[in-house]
Amino acid sequence: MEDITNIPPLGKRRECKAIVQATKYQCSQDHPMNTRLKQLSSGRLKRSSFTLETRALQRKHQEALPKYIEPIVFTMNNTPCEEKLGNVTIQTSVPLITTKDEQTSNVKKTLTMSMLEEQYPSETWVRVYTDESAINATTNGGAVWGNEQPDRLAKYGAEQQQEENPVCFTEMKTIIKSLFNTPQQQDSYHQLTRSEQTTIFRLRTGHNRLNQHLHKVMKVVPSPMCPCGEAEQDTAHLLQSCNLHQALRDKIWHSVTSLEEKLYGPVDSLQKTTRFVEETGIQV
Numbered sequence: 001m002e003d004i005t006n007i008p009p010l011g012k013r014r015e016c017k018a019i020v021q022a023t024k025y026q027c028s029q030d031h032p033m034n035t036r037l038k039q040l041s042s043g044r045l046k047r048s049s050f051t052l053e054t055r056a057l058q059r060k061h062q063e064a065l066p067k068y069i070e071p072i073v074f075t076m077n078n079t080p081c082e083e084k085l086g087n088v089t090i091q092t093s094v095p096l097i098t099t100k101d102e103q104t105s106n107v108k109k110t111l112t113m114s115m116l117e118e119q120y121p122s123e124t125w126v127r128v129y130t131d132e133s134a135i136n137a138t139t140n141g142g143a144v145w146g147n148e149q150p151d152r153l154a155k156y157g158a159e160q161q162q163e164e165n166p167v168c169f170t171e172m173k174t175i176i177k178s179l180f181n182t183p184q185q186q187d188s189y190h191q192l193t194r195s196e197q198t199t200i201f202r203l204r205t206g207h208n209r210l211n212q213h214l215h216k217v218m219k220v221v222p223s224p225m226c227p228c229g230e231a232e233q234d235t236a237h238l239l240q241s242c243n244l245h246q247a248l249r250d251k252i253w254h255s256v257t258s259l260e261e262k263l264y265g266p267v268d269s270l271q272k273t274t275r276f277v278e279e280t281g282i283q284v
């Protein structure tokens with residue numbers, strides 16, 4: 001089922017959640033679980049306990065995980081952002097710029113730049129980093145700016161990776177998630193439209209509205225038989241052998257095609273299958 005839906009297996013998702021939760025406890029100094037996770041294992045712990053399980057997981061992934069992690073600091077009623085924003089003024093006019101069109105845009109730009117330089121010298125600016133370069137920049141006293149900035153930052157990034165710097169919980173969480181989230185192969189199924197996917201999914205799993213399933217599992221129809229009366233109506237019968245649809249089958253597939261090909265083949269094979277089902281008028 002997980003292969004068909006392309007969702008990471010349950011076991012993997014559970015391990016990922018557990019290790020993230022354990023990390024969160026370790027960062028939260030005041031949490032009761034914090035001390036429990038630090039204690040040595042005692043014989044009283046059950047094999048399946050959260051502590052033991054997550055400890056094993058962390059050991060297993062220790063190569064890939066950062067060693068040090070900063071504690072999470074909980075601050076109550078602390079909204080520095082709002083306090084700072086309270087003093088923000090919006091400047092909408094620039095001296096010497098007239099509203100008439102007699103100044104060229106270059107003149108306007110120059111006037112604006114000189115006003116900015118005079119009234120808001122760049123040393124007083126607050127810099128906002130949106131590319132996570134803040135960590136690198138601040139550890140270097142914010143001294144990287146200017147034309148060589150991207151190169152310098154890239155160089156810093158490379159250097160930083162050599163060292164063991166503590167990471168914050170959010171970064172740790174991203175690292176853990178990426179460890180567990182190995183991209184799965186995108187098969188042809190995922191290139192289909194949503195409704196084509198539904199059809200193929202139902203045919204593959206047998207959870208469909210064909211009589212065999214409706215009779216044996218859902219118990220909502222009196223017989224599992226196909227209207228042709230020759231066999232039970234299931235995926236294989238419908239796609240491969242039902243005589244009621246032989247003409248359509250020959251029209252869509254010009255030669256004998258295996259069930260495997262029809263359900264798991266390349267995109268065009270799957271699309272032939274969905275077209276066939278659609279043209280039979282049978283609701284799967």
Ligand SMILES: [Zn+2]
Binds near residue numbers: 229230237
């Ligand atoms: Zn039939």
